[in-house]
Amino acid sequence: MGRKKRETTGDAESGRFAYDGLDRALHEKARLGILTSLVAHPDGLKFAELRGLCALTDGNLSRHLDVLRESGLVEVWKGFEGRRPQTLVRLTTDGRRRFVEYLEELERVVRDALPKAESAPTRAKQLPPGWQPA
């Protein structure tokens, strides 16, 4: 017991699974989709293209773009194509760098967890008598 306790709560392991690198601005599911779309299109995507790729409503996409812009991850441009007003969204240079770092952290999560999840026994040990579901 003593040994196990040190292993799992000692200094070396403290915060081992805190994943501080998973910045919430990038980690939120819809924003992750937006960033992944944009990274595949370095010259930017129009609002309607992004909306389609991410299956978001106008309102949701706008709200998430506000968060990404306030975090300095994307830039939003307004212009015209012929007479049609257009909105173009691109990753910033800093956004691209931070997205790469985020993806590397995500890769570590998968590498931490997936082998253990796949190889673990499907049934846990029986608990001693007297233990009850909370």
Place this chain on the structure above:
Amino acid sequence: MGRKKRETTGDAESGRFAYDGLDRALHEKARLGILTSLVAHPDGLKFAELRGLCALTDGNLSRHLDVLRESGLVEVWKGFEGRRPQTLVRLTTDGRRRFVEYLEELERVVRDALPKAESAPTRAKQLPPGWQPA
């Protein structure tokens, strides 16, 4: 333009980056840490061990455990070790299966995005005159 538009908003690509497999119960950063801790400990972790590994407060850990329990991902047991009351948290069988599926989806995200993010040009094309930051 016509070709590009079809490529990025056509049916084949619609929702391409929606990532529906990223269930919010599992994807939230703190809960991802909790699940990764638990998957490495199939016989469960005590509340205090989990709190240390994930660098969470009592209140935050309790709140996230409620979400995970309500989603059927973990089970919480109460018992005694000697005279000390203990709380033990374990992944459910279904929780383990769903966590593996989630991790596989995360792996697809990284595989989608990381090569593009690393190889993309650091500067986007200049926009035509008349475009302005929103």
